[in-house]
Amino acid sequence: MITLFHTLYVLTILFLGFYSAFWLISTLIGLGYKAPIKGSSDKNPEILLLLPAYKPSDIFFDVLTAVSKVIGDRNIKVLVLLQEADTKFEQAARAHGFLVEEKAFGHLPGNSYHHALKHLVGKIASDAYEDLHPDFVMLLDKDNIIEPDFFSNISNDLYQSFDVLQGRRVALNTDGTTSFFDAVSEGLNDIMYRASPTRLGSVLEISGSGALIKTALFCEAIDRLNPKAPGYDKNFMVNVLTSSTSVKMTYLPHCQLMEEKTSSLNAHDPQRVRWFGEQYFNAIHSAKSLISTCLKKGRWSALWYLLVLCRPPRSLQLLVVPMIAMVELLVLFSTGVISITLIIALFSTLAILSAAWITLVHLNLTHQAPNHIKDLPKLAWHNLSNAIKSVKSENQGKFIHTEHKL
Secondary structure, three states, X not given: OHHHHHHHHHHHHHHHHHHHHHXXXXXXXXXXXXXXXXXXXXXXXXXXXXXXXXXXXXXXXXXXXXXXXXXXOOOEEEEEEXXXXXXXXXXXXXXXXXXXXXXXXXXXXXXXXXXXXXXXXXXXXXXXXXXXXXXXXXXXXXXXXXXXXXXXXXXXXXXXXXXXXXXXXXXXXXXOHHHHHHHHHHHHHHHHHHHHHHHOOOOOOOOOOOEEEEHHHXXXXXXXXXXXXXXXHHHHHHHHHOOOOOOOEEEEEEEEEEEOOOOOHHHHHHHHHHHHHXXXXXXXXXXXXXXXXXXXXXXXXXHHHHHHHOOOOHHHHHHHXXXXXXXXXXXXXXXXXXXXXXXXXXXXXXXXXXXXXXXXXXXXXXXXXXXXXXXXXXXXXXXXXXXXHHXXXXXXXXXXXXXXXX
């Protein structure tokens, strides 16, 4: 029994040590990323903005207004899919001249968001709208307020050179504890999983919204969504990585959209159940296809993404790793023996604390951190519970929507 416990303990330290190193190295690489030079585009490709909005709140009025402003004289069309929404949102969308669909998917079995996306893809593929032949498609969430200059700084060569142009999502609010940590997490994702791989010439992780994706690639990835997968974007990402042809992506941090962050645990917990469900479902069920793609097609980005999917919750890692280091130090003081597990635990602690501090400085959030750090243990406990709930069969094949208050 002691041997088994010791083996599990050592494996846990090695696992956390690997992801602590992964965290620090990815952060350092990502911080050195230089985005493509800004430049205007005089040859506007046809772009379709898709706005699937399930029970939108009043912030959706601001979303529609921002979209209207960003279009200008560009060849951009907008298709709004309202689901269980008040008629005032339909009136507002039509007043802006947008195409509007109304449909409910809650009565259908499986992931309601998948149904919504496949409905939209069906509209594109069937030529339901005669003048709709987009070169690129971009999803916007019901709380995404796109910046006025989002498209003005994308040059012609970027549209021609890449299949995916990923913008940056920036928090509208960071005043509450959950919204603060949500903003930090989003910033870390930008650095580790978008800026870092782009700098290395690899494939980045899409953020779910704010990504310009070539229409054929978008439709193919949506059609191949696993009906049992919770959420959307990580299964979409797996489909992109395992597609028949290689995909070129780049990250454009100067192309920004603002989004509301969860401001309460009541909204945070269901959202994290969905996010962890996406992550670990795809880690388990897509591992074989990702490894096969890496071996057969030489796409190392597929293996990289499998490592991304297998990572532990950051809040839990930030709490557990220093605790293990303290335990190891107590063992050192009592025995006088320096063990390899002590060295790994100390390195892991130094790595994640350094990466966390560097990120806070980069995001200009160091002044807010002291107000929220005391709540990290509570958040970590909730996230552990959410991660456990997320892999239960009852959460497969459904989309847990986030409540918005703004």
